[in-house]
Structure formats: C-alpha cells, structure tokens
Amino acid sequence: MNQKERSRILLIGNEDADIETMGTVLISDYDVSRSYSGKEGLAKAIDEGTDLILLDNKIADIAAHEMCRTLKSDERTKRVPIVIVTGADERAEKIKSLEEGADDFINRPANGLELSTRVRALLKIKRLQDKVIKERNQACQYLDVIGSIIMILDRDARITFANIKTCSLLGWKKEELIGKSLPDFFPEDTKETQEKELFRILEGRLETPEYQELPLLTRNSDGTTEKRLVLWHDVILRDEEGNPIGIIRSGEDNTERMNTEKDLAEANEKLRLSHKMKDEFLANINHELRTPLISIKGFSELLYNERLGELNEHQKKTMKTVVRNSERLRHLIESLFYVSDMQNETIRYTFSLMDLKVIMENVISDMQTEIEHKGIEFKKEIPDKLPIVKGNSKYIESVLAHLLDNAIKFTPAGETVSLSASEDKGAVHIIVEDTGPGIPNDILSQFCTDLPEGSTEENICCTNRDYGLVICKKIINAHKGEMGIDSGKDSGTEIHVRLPVYEETGKI
Incomplete structure (x- = not known):
C-alpha cells in the first residue's frame, strides 16, 4: 500500500501484551501510534487526528465508556470508529460503551485475522462516510452560491437544510434556522391554510402544484417582521416504498415584482381615469366648440358677402382672412375629435x-x-x-x-x-x-x-x-x-x- 494511502490507527491502553500484539499485527498495513493513558489518547485523537481507535477497556485513568462519550461528542472525532478491546465476561462495560457510541468489540486475546478483518471493514465504512460527507459539503457549497432560495424539510416540516439565500431572506443564521418548523414563518392570516396544505403534501394526501406563490414572514435587522411573497417549486422526497419523507423546496422572491405590478396597476388605473376625463372633456367640448364656431363662420360669411352692408377694401380683405381661418379651424376640430375616437377605438x-x-x-x-x-x-x-x-x-x-x-x-x-x-x-x-x-x-x-x-x-x-x-x-x-x-x-x-x-x- 502506498505510504500516502495508509490509514492511521491509534492504540489506547495500558502496557498490555494483547494491545502490543495488536499493534504488531496492524503495523505492516497501517500507521500505528500508541498512547498509554486515557488523557494522552484523547489529546492525540482530537489534536492529531486518526482514522480508527483501538481502546482497551482496562485503561487506568478514564473509563472506556466515558472516553467513547467524549470522542463521539467532539465534531473532530465523532465519525472515527472505536473498537473496544475487552474480555468475554465484561458484559456491563460493553453495554455502557455501546450506549456511548462504540462501533465494535474484540475479545482478548485477539485473533490476528479477525482483528485485520474488522479493522479493514470499519475503515472502509469510514472512507465511504467521508466521501459522502465530502460530496454533501460540496453540494451544499453549490446550493449556497445558487441565486435561488433552497431548503429541505423533514416529514414534520422542520428545516433540515437551508442555503445562504434562504437564511438571508428569512433573516436568521443557518445554525439558528436548522430545526425550526417552517409553519413558524407563515403569516397569521394564511398560516392555518398553508400549514394544513403542507402537511397534506407530507402525508401523501395532496399532490404538490408545480409552482405556487406563498407568503413568508422574514426578520429584519431591527427585529421587525416583513411579509415576502415567494414563488415555490417543491420536489417530494420519498422512501423505497414511495412514501413522502420530506420536501426539497426551492423558490424565488417575487415581492419586488409584486410591488412593481401593484404600482403599475395603480399607474394604469390613474391613466385610465385620465383618459376617461379627457374623453369626457372632449365629448363636452365638442358641442361647446361647434355651436359658437357655426355662429362665427356664419356671421363672418354674411359680413364678407356684404349682406349686412358694404365693406371697404381693407375690411373686405380682413373678413376674407376671418372666413378662411374659421373654415380651417372647423377642419382642425373635426380632425381632433376623429383622431381621438380613432386612438380610443371608439369610432362607430x-x-x-x-x-x-x-x-x-x-x-x-x-x-x-x-x-x-x-x-x-x-x-x-x-x-x-x-x-x-x-x-x-x-x-x-x-x-x-x-x-x-x-x-x-x-x-x-x-x-x-x-x-x-x-x-x-x-x-x-x-x-x-x-x-x-x-x-x-x-x-x-x-x-x-x-x-x-x-x-x-x-x-x-x-x-x-x-x-x-x-x-x-x-x-x-x-x-x-x-x-x-x-x-x-x-x-x-x-x-x-x-x-x-x-x-x-x-x-x-
């Protein structure tokens, strides 16, 4: 095996012949380190790292099950397999260690083949777990840089994953958000309806729509809340039998679009009222303009045609201009009302x-x-x-x-x-x-x-x-x-x- 690929194994125990024998069996395939006390073993495991721990239950300073509890509660060592070296008759310690997270047991005196087989199997499982975790973390990084809101809900509608966009929208830190119930973020006026529909989906009694717009309550930096409208798309997670076990919910914040549409609708209504006022004004002024114009044109023509008395040359020329422009004004007014009707599509x-x-x-x-x-x-x-x-x-x-x-x-x-x-x-x-x-x-x-x-x-x-x-x-x-x-x-x-x-x- 290549030196770079060798796994590290930590042996923690007293100066015991069985423990030393185990180290001798494993050293040809693995990098083996040794600790002769519980405190030293914990320090090495946590600070230096290891891929597997062989722990003698007869360690003097700390009980084996207590060491298991400490190692499994630390983020750096909780996924490291722990094999307890114990006697066949030490049943009580085995149970305690199991309860505190021990992964396997091996009885002394250890058989070399049995030991190698168990260690190899546990290390293989750990590598697979590390690979899955690495891929999961990578997927989470991808989801964090995506511009969409993404969260995963379990069967009880609790948030088990939320990307950065979701945390930013809701106004919560990721560690605060995980474990919270999504219905807690539903506005009061729609909470009952939304919660009922969500649980019907999770219970398999309702097919989720492809897209749906739903409001959420978000938290501002000053502690106040704000209603946001999100367009959601749900993917149901199912077990091997096809039963729903959760939901991947992705969405886009449509609040700004909704506000824009509202502003546009208000502006459109104002424009409609403005056009209505203009149309009413034109309809009223149509009659008001025509009536005096007929009189102006009629009397101007009477004067120009000298029906009301003779005109000198200058007066005649002036009245000709008045008659010509009154006729031009009539055409302009007719055009105004026709084009207005044409643009409003009201010509009948x-x-x-x-x-x-x-x-x-x-x-x-x-x-x-x-x-x-x-x-x-x-x-x-x-x-x-x-x-x-x-x-x-x-x-x-x-x-x-x-x-x-x-x-x-x-x-x-x-x-x-x-x-x-x-x-x-x-x-x-x-x-x-x-x-x-x-x-x-x-x-x-x-x-x-x-x-x-x-x-x-x-x-x-x-x-x-x-x-x-x-x-x-x-x-x-x-x-x-x-x-x-x-x-x-x-x-x-x-x-x-x-x-x-x-x-x-x-x-x-």
Missing part, C-alpha cells in the same frame, strides 16, 4: 344605403361661395344616376368636403378644379382634380400611409402638415374602399376614391 360607423350623387351635390353647394370668391373654374361630371353604396353618409360627406376644400384652397385664381364620378368595375369611382402646384413626392409618400408613430390628436391637429388626407383614407378603408393620390410638383393633383357598389343579397 352606422352604415346605411347612400346616394352619392345627392351627397356630392350638397358638398358642391356648400363650397359654391368659396369657389366664386376664389375666382376659379369648377367642373363637375356626375351622371344623373349612380349605383347605391352602403356607408356612413356623415363621414363620406366629410371626406368629400375635405378633398374638394383642399383642391379649391391650393388652386390659384383662374385655374380649374373638377369633381367627377362614374361606375367602374363594381365600384363608384370619384375623382377630385385640381391644377394647383401639386404635392412633392417626399411629402406625398407620407400622406396616405399610417399616422406617424407616437402621434397624438394634439400634435396631429397642431402640425403644419395636412393629416386630413390620412384621416380621409382611414374612413374610406373602413368602408372597404380605396383612396389614392396622383400628384407631383407643379403638375396638379388627382385624388381617386373608390367605394364598392352595394349588392343586395336578399338576406335579412
């Missing part, structure tokens, strides 16, 4: 059968004064009868009014604006055309896409860009129609709107 289209010819004639009539005063030529090509379409007349009229208003606004005096309609491949095809400066390609590409990311009704309606075309396209799309723009710089603009013809199916 009430569809009915529509005569587009009537709607277009009404729009042209409303724009007639503006056409005349702008001094442009207006052409219309609308057949006497157009196919019926299904839609919301209010929104369709608003789209056509906006498109025609844009055409008039951007067409110089003396130029031409036209509105035409025809049936084309199962759709009514409406074209609004002007001979104005046209729309540059870089701006045109943004008009009939979607609303800009992050846009709100406020910045849409306060921008210099005409997002009214974007709104128009959304309305047409809601009617399962199509809208397109053909325009270029200095080449005029054509806006095409196609609305599907209503087909009667005969179904109610």
Whole structure:
C-alpha cells in the first residue's frame, strides 16, 4: 500500500501484551501510534487526528465508556470508529460503551485475522462516510452560491437544510434556522391554510402544484417582521416504498415584482381615469366648440358677402382672412375629435344605403361661395344616376368636403378644379382634380400611409402638415374602399376614391 494511502490507527491502553500484539499485527498495513493513558489518547485523537481507535477497556485513568462519550461528542472525532478491546465476561462495560457510541468489540486475546478483518471493514465504512460527507459539503457549497432560495424539510416540516439565500431572506443564521418548523414563518392570516396544505403534501394526501406563490414572514435587522411573497417549486422526497419523507423546496422572491405590478396597476388605473376625463372633456367640448364656431363662420360669411352692408377694401380683405381661418379651424376640430375616437377605438360607423350623387351635390353647394370668391373654374361630371353604396353618409360627406376644400384652397385664381364620378368595375369611382402646384413626392409618400408613430390628436391637429388626407383614407378603408393620390410638383393633383357598389343579397 502506498505510504500516502495508509490509514492511521491509534492504540489506547495500558502496557498490555494483547494491545502490543495488536499493534504488531496492524503495523505492516497501517500507521500505528500508541498512547498509554486515557488523557494522552484523547489529546492525540482530537489534536492529531486518526482514522480508527483501538481502546482497551482496562485503561487506568478514564473509563472506556466515558472516553467513547467524549470522542463521539467532539465534531473532530465523532465519525472515527472505536473498537473496544475487552474480555468475554465484561458484559456491563460493553453495554455502557455501546450506549456511548462504540462501533465494535474484540475479545482478548485477539485473533490476528479477525482483528485485520474488522479493522479493514470499519475503515472502509469510514472512507465511504467521508466521501459522502465530502460530496454533501460540496453540494451544499453549490446550493449556497445558487441565486435561488433552497431548503429541505423533514416529514414534520422542520428545516433540515437551508442555503445562504434562504437564511438571508428569512433573516436568521443557518445554525439558528436548522430545526425550526417552517409553519413558524407563515403569516397569521394564511398560516392555518398553508400549514394544513403542507402537511397534506407530507402525508401523501395532496399532490404538490408545480409552482405556487406563498407568503413568508422574514426578520429584519431591527427585529421587525416583513411579509415576502415567494414563488415555490417543491420536489417530494420519498422512501423505497414511495412514501413522502420530506420536501426539497426551492423558490424565488417575487415581492419586488409584486410591488412593481401593484404600482403599475395603480399607474394604469390613474391613466385610465385620465383618459376617461379627457374623453369626457372632449365629448363636452365638442358641442361647446361647434355651436359658437357655426355662429362665427356664419356671421363672418354674411359680413364678407356684404349682406349686412358694404365693406371697404381693407375690411373686405380682413373678413376674407376671418372666413378662411374659421373654415380651417372647423377642419382642425373635426380632425381632433376623429383622431381621438380613432386612438380610443371608439369610432362607430352606422352604415346605411347612400346616394352619392345627392351627397356630392350638397358638398358642391356648400363650397359654391368659396369657389366664386376664389375666382376659379369648377367642373363637375356626375351622371344623373349612380349605383347605391352602403356607408356612413356623415363621414363620406366629410371626406368629400375635405378633398374638394383642399383642391379649391391650393388652386390659384383662374385655374380649374373638377369633381367627377362614374361606375367602374363594381365600384363608384370619384375623382377630385385640381391644377394647383401639386404635392412633392417626399411629402406625398407620407400622406396616405399610417399616422406617424407616437402621434397624438394634439400634435396631429397642431402640425403644419395636412393629416386630413390620412384621416380621409382611414374612413374610406373602413368602408372597404380605396383612396389614392396622383400628384407631383407643379403638375396638379388627382385624388381617386373608390367605394364598392352595394349588392343586395336578399338576406335579412
């Protein structure tokens, strides 16, 4: 056997021929040391270490069973096998030594083969125990560095192992925590329920859920307690017959997440109430804005058209500005409320059968004064009868009014604006055309896409860009129609709107 692998054996006893013989038998395979008193033997065993002790029960200064008690109560020697050398008739001392932790006995005079066999068996058991303990300690070290909470419970729900994370969470030292009952850490308001469920699992009467969130009471440095919410995952430990003997319980502290979710829920509720207040405000102000605006626009047009008296040149020019801006304000207000409804997904289209010819004639009539005063030529090509379409007349009229208003606004005096309609491949095809400066390609590409990311009704309606075309396209799309723009710089603009013809199916 290699010198490094030789086990150490300590012989404790008087100068006895049997003890000396044992040393002679063992020295060829083991490192054997000798003590001639109990005190000296204890000191060597505890301070120098040994793998096995042969203890003569006739040692003079300390009784054998007392030495067993001392050695087995010391952390450094409690796993060292102790073999008592005794006589066949010394039954009382054998019993006392057994009660104090002796591992085996050998009668004097000892048989060499019997002695070697027993020593070899005990040392093998010790090596296996040392290996298991080493692996257990290594596993415990791994569990200590893991970021999860891990504890092991016995069948009585007492904590037999807790890693550093568990001790840190609960606010207890490891040596204080071991042996405590887990239900002692349950909050009072849930203790009865949690304890009952835990013991039903340990008794095999309840299958543990894969994951469950349960509260625990933790101890702060100032002695106060705090409730923490932990997401647990349990693994049941079972004996050879499949009966539960304990639980490995691992978990994550979800308290911060719970608090964050609570804060988010409160913030979301405040946001919801804020949106509700905004919607209520917009609903109220909608009527309040429209009523005075109608009066302002109506009286401004009366003044501008000199229905209430003649105006000088400067007054005429001023009133023209008022009329133009009141109309622009009307469009901005319409856009504001439409975009607000669109973002809140509260737009409700009430569809009915529509005569587009009537709607277009009404729009042209409303724009007639503006056409005349702008001094442009207006052409219309609308057949006497157009196919019926299904839609919301209010929104369709608003789209056509906006498109025609844009055409008039951007067409110089003396130029031409036209509105035409025809049936084309199962759709009514409406074209609004002007001979104005046209729309540059870089701006045109943004008009009939979607609303800009992050846009709100406020910045849409306060921008210099005409997002009214974007709104128009959304309305047409809601009617399962199509809208397109053909325009270029200095080449005029054509806006095409196609609305599907209503087909009667005969179904109610």
